[in-house]
Amino acid sequence: MSKHVSVTKHDGVATVVIDNPPMNVLSNQVLTGLDDVFGQLETDDEVITIILTGAGDRAFMAGADIKEFLDEDVNQEAKDTHGVLNRIAAIPKPTIVLLNGFTLGGGLELALTCDLRIAEDHVQIGLPEVNLGLLPGGGGTQRLPKEIGIAKAKELMFTGSHISADEAYNIGIVNQVVKKSEGKEAANQLAHKVAGNSLQSLSRIKQLINNTEQVSLHEGLQQEKAAFKALFATQDSQEGIQAFIEKRKPEFNHR
The missing domain is CATH 3.90.226.10 (2-enoyl-CoA Hydratase; Chain A, domain 1)
Known part of the structure; x- marks a missing residue:
């Protein structure tokens, strides 16, 4: 250091x-x-x-x-x-x-x-x-x-x-x-x-926004679609959805 x-x-x-x-x-x-x-x-x-x-x-x-x-x-x-x-x-x-x-x-x-x-x-x-x-x-x-x-x-x-x-x-x-x-x-x-939010979501949001100046709108939307789909395979998305249904604060493990 x-x-x-x-x-x-x-x-x-x-x-x-x-x-x-x-x-x-x-x-x-x-x-x-x-x-x-x-x-x-x-x-x-x-x-x-x-x-x-x-x-x-x-x-x-x-x-x-x-x-x-x-x-x-x-x-x-x-x-x-x-x-x-x-x-x-x-x-x-x-x-x-x-x-x-x-x-x-x-x-x-x-x-x-x-x-x-x-x-x-x-x-x-x-x-x-x-x-x-x-x-x-x-x-x-x-x-x-x-x-x-x-x-x-x-x-x-x-x-x-x-x-x-x-x-x-x-x-x-x-x-x-x-x-x-x-x-x-x-x-x-x-x-x-x-x-307090999921790093799985945060990292994808950051990457998509940072890419907006390098790709066309069409390509950006395709990347957003793929990222949205990929999030459904994460533990955090399942926890977030379940917490919403149960009206409680989600406990994300960032996986």
Whole structure:
């Protein structure tokens, strides 16, 4: 386990914390730590939902470690970053990111790999790479337009400006905005609500939604039909249906 990335587990929810003071930048060590932790959580049967956040309240992640750019092969660095972030985006479990401070550059790109995003109201969000003569190299040019539309994404990347948590909510980057210091409770409540459902259902829903941009509507509907049929062969679907008939809360075993 990386000294900069830790994980705790409780009632089906894993909380991953990035701790790289003072601003939790995305260094090679952090990237490796995230890769290791999410690789373990993917196959951990005890974990249904994952929360990702940063230590402290100054920054979720204030970008990449710029100093490392001087020492690393940039093309290789970009390739490694894409590989790790793609694996986080594709993990077959719902992910929730809590933005509890500056979320800039690589921090926003990391946040965009998560399924749901909660921001505390003091958060500043942006992709400022253009101010360094660079561009977002961790997927920002591809993921952000899909979330908020091409024109607004171009505006944020062309100007390198920071926006507030409220504006991020208004344009669709985040799902919720909560008061400072209340983010952890909000994330936990949401995570445990999601974790109360069957992972058999959750993982298929995530995969189908993520595939919508790669397949036609016809193919997507065929995939949905096949996934719906496959769910009927699971223990959880039988438990869910029986619990509904008996008017009780289902007890899913995620099989």
